[in-house]
Amino acid sequence: MANGTAKPPGLAFSRETFAKLTPAPFLQAHLQQPEPIRPNGRSLDAFRTPTIHTGSLSHSNGSAVVRLGDTAVVCGVRAEILLASDIPHPPSEDTSEDDLVERLGLLVPNVELSTGCSPDHLPGNPPSTSAQALSYRVLSLMHTSNLIRPGDLSIQYMEPASDDDLPDEGPKTVTKAFWTLYIDVMCIALDGNPFDAPSYLL
Incomplete structure (x- = not known):
């Protein structure tokens, strides 16, 4: 029989799952670091x-x-x-x-x-x-x-050019x-x- 005092297994998500479930907190967690960086490794001023x-x-x-x-x-x-x-x-x-x-x-x-x-x-x-x-x-x-x-x-x-045009007039x-x-x-x-x-x- 299992011990009733055993702790339940911890719930942990992979990086990809966390990003899909809560994209906004996932992004904020990266931007609030001492050296902010985007989740994909880009700096704040780097363009795709x-x-x-x-x-x-x-x-x-x-x-x-x-x-x-x-x-x-x-x-x-x-x-x-x-x-x-x-x-x-x-x-x-x-x-x-x-x-x-x-x-x-x-x-x-x-x-x-x-x-x-x-x-x-x-x-x-x-x-x-x-x-x-x-x-x-x-x-x-x-x-x-x-x-x-x-x-x-x-x-x-x-x-x-027509006959009515003056000689010095160029094409119109x-x-x-x-x-x-x-x-x-x-x-x-x-x-x-x-x-x-x-x-x-x-």
Whole structure:
């Protein structure tokens, strides 16, 4: 017969189990050390190395897949032509190129989080406030970083010389249309800052 005074066996979890059951206390236990370090060995100011694959989607004009830790994001770019004749209120010639891109809406990013990428973003839900804020931040980043030159979105045509042109006049260049870029960003897995991965996509 077993001794009734024997102590029950201690309950101990492995490092991996503790991290899965209580991720927040597990992280805090590492950060509150005299020399703070992340559970994966990174220092507080060390960045994850991203993995980027381009041309992953064959049905888009451009695409990329970015993995940043356990975060995975897919981006597809679709280009459409906006005819100058379809613009209801054409901008004046004095409008700067930067203002022209913003006024005509030639860059249209859309960040989708409702993909089941995390428990907070279940599939089928309408666009969340976070997704709309991310879309705006991506748009602001594209405008402020000068990533795309406004002149590259202009489709121009050089008119042939006519009998009415003066001899010293050169060929006249006319803007016939503009490229509109629809940038669709879909978050497949979210485990960290949702803005970091889309910024690498651009």
